[in-house]
Amino acid sequence: MIVGVLKETAEHERRVALTPEVTDQLIKQGLNVWVEKDAGLASNFLDQHYKDSGAKVVSGRNEILTQTDILLTIQTPSNEELKKLKKGTILICFLWALQHPELVEELKELEISSLGMDAIPRISRAQNMDALSSMSSIAGYKSALIAANELDKYLPMMMTAAGTIPPSKALVLGAGVAGLQAIATCKRLGSVVEAFDIRPEVKEQVESLGAKFVEVELGEEDTQTEGGYAKELDKSKQDLQREAIHKHAKKSDIIITTALIPGRPAPLLITEQMVKDMAPGSVIVDIAAENGGNCELTEAGKTVIKHDVKIVGPVNLPSRLSHHASKLYSKNMYALLNLLIKEGKADFDFEDEILLKTTITHQGKTISPMLK
Ligand code: NAD
Numbered sequence: 001m002i003v004g005v006l007k008e009t010a011e012h013e014r015r016v017a018l019t020p021e022v023t024d025q026l027i028k029q030g031l032n033v034w035v036e037k038d039a040g041l042a043s044n045f046l047d048q049h050y051k052d053s054g055a056k057v058v059s060g061r062n063e064i065l066t067q068t069d070i071l072l073t074i075q076t077p078s079n080e081e082l083k084k085l086k087k088g089t090i091l092i093c094f095l096w097a098l099q100h101p102e103l104v105e106e107l108k109e110l111e112i113s114s115l116g117m118d119a120i121p122r123i124s125r126a127q128n129m130d131a132l133s134s135m136s137s138i139a140g141y142k143s144a145l146i147a148a149n150e151l152d153k154y155l156p157m158m159m160t161a162a163g164t165i166p167p168s169k170a171l172v173l174g175a176g177v178a179g180l181q182a183i184a185t186c187k188r189l190g191s192v193v194e195a196f197d198i199r200p201e202v203k204e205q206v207e208s209l210g211a212k213f214v215e216v217e218l219g220e221e222d223t224q225t226e227g228g229y230a231k232e233l234d235k236s237k238q239d240l241q242r243e244a245i246h247k248h249a250k251k252s253d254i255i256i257t258t259a260l261i262p263g264r265p266a267p268l269l270i271t272e273q274m275v276k277d278m279a280p281g282s283v284i285v286d287i288a289a290e291n292g293g294n295c296e297l298t299e300a301g302k303t304v305i306k307h308d309v310k311i312v313g314p315v316n317l318p319s320r321l322s323h324h325a326s327k328l329y330s331k332n333m334y335a336l337l338n339l340l341i342k343e344g345k346a347d348f349d350f351e352d353e354i355l356l357k358t359t360i361t362h363q364g365k366t367i368s369p370m371l372k
Contacts (some may be wrong), residue, residue: 002032003337006061007039008073012315012323014042017072017093019330024053026337030344034068035059043322069345072333080107087111088103088363090346092333093175094118097371098263104371107361110125113348114360117332117342119368121357128139128335129354134328139317140181142260143285144170147190147254148213150283150303150310157192167192171252173261173269173294175202178287182256183211197259198223198230198241216244230261242271249274255284257294267365270295272306272357280308289313350353 003026006028016039019027023033033055037047047057058064064071065084071077078079085091088111095116097104107114117131127133129291148155151168158165162240171188172179175197183206193211200223203213218237225231233241249255249270255278266288271332275284275297286293289300297306298313305311332366339354340346350356359367366372 001069001341001346002034002067003070003072003077003115004064005033005035005039005059006064006071006073006077007036008042008074009078010142010326013075014319014321015245015329016040016043016045016076017074017326017329017333019045019123019327020049020053020055021327022330022334023050023055025334027054029069029341030058031341034064036061036064037248040326043326045323045326058137070337074329076100076103077255078122080283082106082112083113085110088113090115090340092117092336095360096370097372108364108366111364113346113362115336115358116360116368117329117336117358118334119358120332120369121354125351126354127337129332129358130333131329133140134332135318135325136177136258137324138321138328139179139287139314140178140183140256142285142317142320143256143258143314144177144182144185144189146312146314147186147283147285150285150312151253152281153253154190155186168253169194169251170254170256171195171214171245171248173197173255173257173289175206176258176260179258180205182258183209184189186254186256187211187327191254194252196241196245196248214244214248216241230259231269232261232264238267242269242274245269246271246274246277250276250279253282255282255295257286257288259294260288265292266294268294268296270297272296273275275309275311276307278307281308284309286311286313287317290315319324 007357035050035055037059070090090113092115120129155168157167165184168191170191172183172195195206195211195212206213286295286298288294300313301315303312
C-alpha cells in the first residue's frame, strides 16, 4: 500500500501530516511512503530526513494524488485534487464534515473513504489519536505567550532596586484542553491566574495548576449534557455568568478566552461594556476567534485596539508551533492507522466505536452517526 503525504498549500499552514520518525515506523510495517518534495520544510523536516527514513520524495504532486492508496494531509485537499484520487482511496485529514455537507456529498460521489481527524471521539482509548486535543493544547500554550508578548507589563513579580512590581493578573475563560494549558503557561510565566468554566468538575483541575476557580452558581444539570459536554446556557444563566466575569475582568491584565460548546458558535462571554471597563493596555487573546469569538469585539486573524484594550483573534495557532504540532499530529495519525490497517490491508470494522465515529464516508455512503 502506498501512503502519500502532500505539502500543505493553505495560507499560513506550516504543518505536515507525517514526520520522518513516523514514516520510518510505517515503512517498518511494510507500507510504502511517498512524500511531496518540501512537504516538511516549513516545519523543519527536510526531504533528506524523509529519504533517510526510507520514503520516496516525489516532486510531482499529481503522482501522489493519482497513485496513493492512503492520502494523509492536515487540511482537506481542494475539489480538483479530490477528483484526481483513485476510487477507494483513503483520505485522512481535518474534514469538519458537519460544517461542510457539500464536501461530504463530493467524497461520497467520488467513493473516497474519508476519516476526519476532527471526528475522533474524546474517549480514553482514542486519547493517542485525539488530534483536536493535541492542537488545542498547543493553542492554549501559544495564547499565553501571545498575551505575554502583547502586554506592556511583566508577568511575574519583580523585585528590583527601583522597587517591586506586582505579578500580572490573568483570567482564563473555558478550562478545557486549551484553557488548562493556557492556565499552566500563565502560571509558569509568573501570573496570578483565575479561571472560569461552566462545568464545575474542572474546578479541581484548575486548582491543581495553582489557579483560583471563579465560582458562579449555575446548577450542574443546566450546564452540561449527559456525556459531560458543556451546554448552551439559558438567558438568565448567561446574565449571571457575564456579571461574574465582568467583576473579574475589571481587575485582569490578561483575559484568555477558550470557551467552546461542541457544534455551536462560540458563546459570547466578553461584551463591549466589559472591554470598556478593563484597564488601558490590558490584553484579550480570544482563541475562539475562528468560531465566532468569545468576545464581542474580536476580529478573526487580527489584533485590534478597542477602548484602549488590545484584542487578539489568532487563527491556526498550532501552525505557529509547526514542528511540534506536526510531531503530535503525526503520532495521532499513526495511532489511527494502526487501528485501521490490519496485516497490510485497511479493515473498516464499524463495530469499533472509534472507526465508526471517525469514518465520514466509505464506499459511497455516509458512515459517522454524527451526520445522521
Ligand atoms: P474543550 O471542549 O476542551 O474546552 C472548551 C471549554 O469551554 C469546556 O471546558 C467547556 O465547558 C467550556 N465552556 C463552554 N461554554 C462556556 C461558557 N459559557 N463559559 C465558560 N466556559 C465554557 O475545547 P478546546 O479543545 O480546549 O478548544 C477551545 C477553543 O479553542 C475552541 O473554540 C477551539 O476551536 C479553539 N482552538 C483554536 C485554535 C486556534 O488556532 N485559534 C486552535 C485549537 C483550538
